[in-house]
Amino acid sequence: MIRDWRKQEDQLQKADKSKHTFRGNAAKWPQLDVAMKEWITNHRNNGFTVSTKMIIYEAKRIAVEKEHELTQGWPVDAQVSLEDMAWNLNDHCYSLICRCGGKYTVSQKEAEEVSLVCCDTCSLLIEILR
Numbered sequence: 001m002i003r004d005w006r007k008q009e010d011q012l013q014k015a016d017k018s019k020h021t022f023r024g025n026a027a028k029w030p031q032l033d034v035a036m037k038e039w040i041t042n043h044r045n046n047g048f049t050v051s052t053k054m055i056i057y058e059a060k061r062i063a064v065e066k067e068h069e070l071t072q073g074w075p076v077d078a079q080v081s082l083e084d085m086a087w088n089l090n091d092h093c094y095s096l097i098c099r100c101g102g103k104y105t106v107s108q109k110e111a112e113e114v115s116l117v118c119c120d121t122c123s124l125l126i127e128i129l130r
């Protein structure tokens with residue numbers, strides 16, 4: 001999840017050179033860190049054993065939550081489901097035409113893991129709903 005985020009971030013930064021839409025991103029990692037520490041401490045205080053598996057699961061859940069919060073500040077053009085996108089058999093990816101005339105493309109594997117896709121031409125994003 002974290003790796004995917006990083007990947008997305010790279011794409012976003014490439015997509016928008018002005019950077020001003022990424023304000024607040026710096027706080028993203030500490031936020032997750034603090035939330036995780038709280039969660040682990042709470043569980044331990046309540047006498048629960050916290051396994052690595054549980055931590056990963058919880059980190060993912062929080063990451064999804066935070067990602068959702070963060071999208072508020074991003075230029076999300078539309079929320080679409082994969083069914084709204086065109087399936088490209090040759091490239092094994094979903095695509096959607098942006099209002100600028102560019103294209104949003106996401107591979108089948110990416111579609112399972114990421115929720116934000118950026119246009120290949122402008123700085124707009126779409127959010128894939130599951």
Ligand SMILES: [Zn+2]
Binds near residue numbers: 100102103120124
């Ligand atoms: Zn576009």
